[in-house]
Amino acid sequence: MKLIFLGPPGAGKGTLASRAVEILKLSLGEEHPHISTGAIFRSAIAAGSPLGLKVKAILDSGKLVDDQTTIDLVRERLAQADARTGYILDGFPRTIPQAEALAGFSPGLTSPVDRVLNFDLSDTAVLERLGGRRVCRTCGHNFHVVFDKPKAEGICDHCGGEVYTRDDDKPEAVQRRLEVYRAQTAPLIDYYRARGILTDVDAGPPVEQVVENFKRALGLRGA
Ligand code: AMP
Numbered sequence: 001m002k003l004i005f006l007g008p009p010g011a012g013k014g015t016l017a018s019r020a021v022e023i024l025k026l027s028l029g030e031e032h033p034h035i036s037t038g039a040i041f042r043s044a045i046a047a048g049s050p051l052g053l054k055v056k057a058i059l060d061s062g063k064l065v066d067d068q069t070t071i072d073l074v075r076e077r078l079a080q081a082d083a084r085t086g087y088i089l090d091g092f093p094r095t096i097p098q099a100e101a102l103a104g105f106s107p108g109l110t111s112p113v114d115r116v117l118n119f120d121l122s123d124t125a126v127l128e129r130l131g132g133r134r135v136c137r138t139c140g141h142n143f144h145v146v147f148d149k150p151k152a153e154g155i156c157d158h159c160g161g162e163v164y165t166r167d168d169d170k171p172e173a174v175q176r177r178l179e180v181y182r183a184q185t186a187p188l189i190d191y192y193r194a195r196g197i198l199t200d201v202d203a204g205p206p207v208e209q210v211v212e213n214f215k216r217a218l219g220l221r222g223a
Contacts, residue, residue, distance in 0.1 A: 001032065001086045001218075002112055004093070006188055007119030009177045010129040011203040012210060014039075015142060016119065017090040019211050024086070027220045033082050036090040037070060039140070040077070060167040062176035064094060064184065071101040078105055078112070086114075094185045099192075116192040117217060119203035119210070123178060130174045136161040 001024065005013040017034045024032045041059055044052035051073075055065050064070075074092050077083065093099040105112045121129075132145040138161025143150050150156060154163050168177060192198040199217040203210055215221065 001028070001030075002110075002114045003032070003086070003088045004113055004116040004192075005088060005090045005119065006116055006185070006192070006198075007203055008121055008123075008126050008181045008185075009174070010126040010133070011119040011121040012129075012207060013090045013119055015207060016203075016210060016214060017088045019207075020088055020214060023211070023215060023220060030086055031082065032086045032088050034088050034090060035074070035077055035083070035092070037065075037074065037092045037094075038090075040073060041065065060173070062168050062173035062180065064180055067095055067097045067101070070094075071098055074098075074102070075105055093188060096187060096191060099188055113192075113197060115218065116188075116198045117214065118189055118192075118198055118200045120200055121203040125204060126178055127174060130169050130177075131171065133166070133169050134163045135166055135169075136163050138162070 003020070005017055005020075007013050014036060017036065021032055021034050024030060038059075041051070041055050045056045045059065046052070051069075054069070058065050070092065074089075078087070089102075093102050102112050129144065132147070134143045134145060134150070135141070136143075136156035136159065139156060139159040141156055141158050142148075143156075143163055150163050155161075156163050167173065189198065201210065201213045201217050205213075
C-alpha cells in the first residue's frame with residue numbers, strides 16, 4: 001500500500017508511521033519503508049554532507065526546503081527496490097507542486113498514492129505538544145516534558161542517548177512551522193479529498209487510540 005501521512009507538525013506522524021510499519025507487516029505480510037523527508041534532512045545535517053550544509057539553516061528556522069531539492073530526493077528514494085510495492089511517506093508532499101511531482105512518479109509502474117491519511121490536530125494542541133517535545137539524539141525516540149518524561153532527565157530510556165530539544169521545536173520556529181503548514185501544506189487536504197483518496201483521522205487522543213483510528217481508516221483488523 002502506498003500511503004501519505006498528512007497533518008500539522010506535532011500530530012505524531014513519525015510515531016504513527018513507525019507503528020503503521022509494524023501493523024502493515026502483521027496484517028498484510030508486507031514491508032513498508034517509512035520515508036520521512038525531515039529525518040533524511042536531519043541525517044544529512046548530522047553527517048555534514050553537501051545536502052546537510054544546504055538545508056541546515058532552513059530546518060532550524062522552520063521554513064520549507066525548496067521543492068526541487070525535496071522532489072529530487074524523494075524521486076531517488078522511491079526508485080529503490082524496497083519501495084516498489086508500498087511505503088509510508090511522512091512529511092512529503094508538503095506543497096501542491098510536490099504533490100503534482102509525486103503524481104508523475106511511477107514507482108513499480110503503479111499509482112504512487114493509494115490513500116492519504118489526514119491526521120487532524122488543533123493549533124492549541126500543536127503548540128502544547130511541540131513546545132514540550134524532546135528527542136533522543138541517538139535513536140530518535142520522542143519524549144514530552146509533561147506527558148512522557150524520560151525516567152532520568154536528559155537520558156533516553158531506550159538507548160541511553162542524550163535527550164534534547166530540536167532547534168525547530170523552539171517557540172519561534174514552532175510558530176513559523178504552523179504558519180507554513182496552514183499556508184502551504186493544508187491546501188493538500190482539499191487537493192487529495194477532491195481526488196477521493198483522503199481519510200481524516202483524529203490525532204487528538206492518546207497515541208494508542210489514534211493507532212486504532214488509523215487501523216479503522218484502512219479497514220485493518222487484529223494487528
Ligand atoms: P519534519 O520532521 O517532517 O517536521 O520536517 C522537519 C523540517 O524538514 C521541516 O520543517 C522542513 O524544513 C524540512 N522538510 C521536511 N519535509 C519537507 C518537504 N516535503 N518539503 C520541504 N521541506 C521539508
